[in-house]
Each structure stands twice: as structure tokens, then as C-alpha cells.
Amino acid sequence: MGKDIAGFNYEFIKLHQENSLWTVTISKPQSLNALSVKIIDELGDFLRQLSEMGFEHARGLIITGEGEKAFVAGADIKELAELNEEQANLFAVKGQSVFHELNLLKIPVVAAVNGFALGGGCELALACDFIVASKNAKFGLPEVTLGLIPGFGGTVRLSRAVGLRKARELIFTGDMIDADEAYRIGLVNEVVPSVADLLPVVNKKFQTVFKRAPVAVAHSKLSVNRSWDLEVEEALKYEAEMFSQLFSTEDAKEGTNAFLNKRKPEFKGI
Structure with missing residues (x-):
């Protein structure tokens, strides 16, 4: 069994830890978990x-989102309505910066989309490495209906996904x-029948990832993400650099030795 983490003292996000797998639940169901500044x-x-945690404490x-209606149903419109141009820029930069932290994490991040993922909610899911959605999930970037555009990376990440x-x-x-269309166009990795099926399916994916070398998974994420920012020649050089760095790790030695000796590897993340 995992444990709920109370020491962080957050008002609107709940934390759960099971071994080295963490779950963040956006919890403001009265507003369909809308993204406020807080x-x-x-x-x-x-x-x-x-x-800042090592692999022994965090590997995924x-x-x-809280409940069965919404992952995150967008930004807090009441807050948006009060912004001037300068404040809106700061708000967009803040959201972009936080979502970019997901790309910078050395561990895989999975969005378990349990309902509406609209506006900032869709952008949050797009910033994750995988997306698994329940059948009732809905995706969209409806900002143009408010006279706006996506501001948390949607115009950048959606085109890379679909x-x-x-x-x-x-x-x-x-x-x-809907979730089936999102899967068809490549926005979503997998669709599950119900919200109740989401976390078990995502946990199963992580159990597979956790059998792999943590440093290799981290380097894989770095290389894939950087490839979007570089020309092909530079991206290939970066991949070669990541590849060669792993030869100095204990996990690479363990992985190759285990293969040659026909046994399962025991990776330590070093």
C-alpha cells in the first residue's frame, strides 16, 4: 500500500506515494479542477x-484530477477576466514554466485523464510523456471561443502530438x-473503459518501466525531448552523447552482464 503525503501542506493538490511512484491529484472539484494561480x-x-529526489524515492x-467529471477543465475564467496585458503575460509565462518542469524531470510523467481536459487541462496533459484517458474524457483547446489563444504551450505541443x-x-x-478520436489522431496513448480502470492501467505501465534502467530511461527522455529543439544533425550528436555517457554507469554494466549471463538485471539507478 502507498501513503498519502501530508507534509507538503498544499490546498489544492493531493499527493500519494507508493514506493517510488508518485501521484498528484488536482483537487478543486467544485470548479472542475480549473487551474488557478494557486x-x-x-x-x-x-x-x-x-x-531533487533520487531514483530511490522517485521513478515515476x-x-x-479529482472525481469522475474532470481532469482539469481549463483555467480559472474568473481570474482570467481580471488580467490586463502585462498580467496575462506573467500568467502565461508562469504556466509555461511549470509545465516545462514536467519535460525537465528525469522520470516519466503520465497524465491519467479522467474527464474534461480543456484549455490549460489539455495543455497539462500534453506536457506529460504519455496520456491514458478514460472513455468519458474530452479534449479541447477552446480559447478562441473566449477571444484568446492557448497560453500554456498548446499551440506548440499539440502540433507535435497530432x-x-x-x-x-x-x-x-x-x-x-472524445477519447476515441484523441486516440485515433495520436493525442492519447490508450483509452480505458472507465475512470476506475485508469490508475490500475497506468500503474501497470509503470511496473514495466520500473524494470528498466532508471538512468537509461532518464537519458531516453532527455534525448527524445531535445530532438524537437535541434536540427537532425545536432539531435543525432546529442543522442550519441547520451548513448556514450551511459557506458560509464553501473546499470549499463549490469544490463549487459545480465544479458550475456541469461539472467534478469538488477538495476540501481547509478
Whole structure:
């Protein structure tokens, strides 16, 4: 059994730890878990602390929403309505910075989408490494219906997930799509029948990842993420650098020795 973590003292996010797997639950169900400044600050604070933990304490992160209606149903519109241009820029930069922390984490991050993932909620899911969605999930970037555009990375990450043409269609129309359509276009990795099935399926994925070398998984994430920012030639050089660095790790020695001796490896994250 895992344990709920009370020591962080957050108001709107709940933490659960089971061995080295962490779960963050966005918990403001009265507003369908809408992203307020307070929630973004709390999530950012936790991610910064998580980034400092070793593999013995943190090897994976799940992000989900409270209840069965919403993962995160967008930003807090009441807060948005009060912003001027300068404040709006600061708000966007804050959200982008926190979501980028998910990319910088050396561990895999999975969004367990349990309902509406709209606006900032869709952008939060896009910032994760995998997305698993329940059948009732809905995805969308409806900002144009408010006279706005996505501000937490949606115009950048959606096209990388589903391609330019589909991203343009979804952003320009602001239309919602269901979980099956999200899976069809490559936005979602897997769709499960119900919210109750989400965490068991995600946990099973992590149990597979946890059998692999932690440092190799971390380097894989770094290399994949950097490849988007570099020209092909530079990305290949970076991959070669990540590949060669692993030859100085104990895990690489253990993995190759285990293979040659026909036994299961025992990785330590070093």
C-alpha cells in the first residue's frame, strides 16, 4: 500500500506515494479542477522538490484530477477576466514554466485523464510523456471561443502530438473531441473503459518501466525531448552523447552482464 503525503501542506493538490511512484491529484472539484494561480504555484513547488529526489524515492509521476467529471477543465475564467496585458503575460509565462518542469524531470510523467481536459487541462496533459484517458474524457483547446489563444504551450505541443494540420483545426475551431478520436489522431496513448480502470492501467505501465534502467530511461527522455529543439544533425550528436555517457554507469554494466549471463538485471539507478 502507498501513503498519502501530508507534509507538503498544499490546498489544492493531493499527493500519494507508493514506493517510488508518485501521484498528484488536482483537487478543486467544485470548479472542475480549473487551474488557478494557486494550483499552478502548488504544482510548481512540488515538481521542483520532486526533481531533487533520487531514483530511490522517485521513478515515476502520475497526474490526474479529482472525481469522475474532470481532469482539469481549463483555467480559472474568473481570474482570467481580471488580467490586463502585462498580467496575462506573467500568467502565461508562469504556466509555461511549470509545465516545462514536467519535460525537465528525469522520470516519466503520465497524465491519467479522467474527464474534461480543456484549455490549460489539455495543455497539462500534453506536457506529460504519455496520456491514458478514460472513455468519458474530452479534449479541447477552446480559447478562441473566449477571444484568446492557448497560453500554456498548446499551440506548440499539440502540433507535435497530432501534426500541424490537425492542430490548426482543433485550435482554430476550439472544438472538443472524445477519447476515441484523441486516440485515433495520436493525442492519447490508450483509452480505458472507465475512470476506475485508469490508475490500475497506468500503474501497470509503470511496473514495466520500473524494470528498466532508471538512468537509461532518464537519458531516453532527455534525448527524445531535445530532438524537437535541434536540427537532425545536432539531435543525432546529442543522442550519441547520451548513448556514450551511459557506458560509464553501473546499470549499463549490469544490463549487459545480465544479458550475456541469461539472467534478469538488477538495476540501481547509478
